[in-house]
Amino acid sequence: MNDAFAPTATPDKAENTTNPVAFGLPVAVLLARVGLARSTYFHQLRAMARPDRDAGLLTLVRDAFEASGRRYGYRRVWLALRGNGVVMSAKRVMRLMTRHGLVPPLRRARRYSSYRGEIGGAAPANLVNRDFHAKAPNRLWVTDITEFRIPAGKAYLSPVIDCHGGMPVAWTIGTSPDSGLANRMLCEACATLKDGERPVIHSDRGCHYRWPGWVRICEEHNLTRSMSAKGCSPDNAAAEGFFGRLKQEFLHGRDFTGVTMDEFIR
Known part of the structure; x- marks a missing residue:
């Protein structure tokens, strides 16, 4: 309500609708013209007078x-x-x-994609179906590779993330997104498994996850492979969300001029 409509009397004493206001008209006449209920008007006046609880x-x-x-x-x-x-x-x-405008700067960099077309045999089915909840550790893992660009060059991070707590089980980082980067990460993650733990490992359709080395490691440790649909990033939303938070808090808005690649990786 515009302050120009406020009566000279306080809300508690404004029961007499003939009290003049700035326009020389009774409150009831003004409220009728704007189609506002009288109770709503005085309730808003009292609400505006209350201290801000936030x-x-x-x-x-x-x-x-x-x-x-x-x-x-x-x-x-x-x-x-x-x-x-x-x-x-x-x-x-x-x-x-x-x-109050407390919003972090949003920067959408070009997303790295390891997809190189269909290779090998038929891709595994999408067993996760966008349900990234796990009732216990080492039940469901997700993985992907993301790219970091700084003045010194490009770095690639390959983590495997446990959907039970959302934290990485293992990761590798390097300057080349080759199959060795993904395979070493998976071997390190499998080394943390206890007897009887056989998680589902979910990924996109990147070539790293369809080459014989990756398939062999999965078979040796009895991992169940699961893959997203072609070109469908929401199918791997748990990994994408992890990368988004990581870059928002660590990369975007920081100046890495003068930082060497070795320093950045550390």
Whole structure:
């Protein structure tokens, strides 16, 4: 409601609708002209007079956001606050950050793709079907390769991520996205398995995951292979989401000028 419509009397004393306002008209006449209920008008006046209950929380949210270098989204800010004993819902954090412009810079770099067309035999079925929840560790793994570009060159990261906790089981990084990068990562991940653990390993249709070396490692450790549909990144959303958070918090908005590739990899 525009302040020009506010009566000279307080809401509690405004029961007399003949009190003049700035336009020299009774409140009832003005409300009738704009089609607003009288109860709604006075309720809004009282609401505007109440103190902002989010003022204290906004300070905490803003501090957590700034401490991240303005890189955290609302979920990461919520986790940081919860770790410090601040109890509030994630949706409330999202509303505060959106309302006050606390949004990290979004940069969509060209996505690296290892797809080189159909090779080998028939691809495994998509056993995951976009359900990336696992009830226990080492039940469902996802993997992919992502590219980092800095002035010194390009680096490629190949992790395998456990869908139970969302954390990497093993990873390799190098300057060439060859099959050895993926195979070494898978061998290191399999070395962490206990007797009887036979996870599903889900990937896209990149050539790394269809070459004989990868297939052999999966067979030796009784892993069940699963693959996304052709050119369908949502089918591997758990890996894509991990890369997105990693780059948002570590890569975007930072200047790596003068950083060597060895330093970047470390």
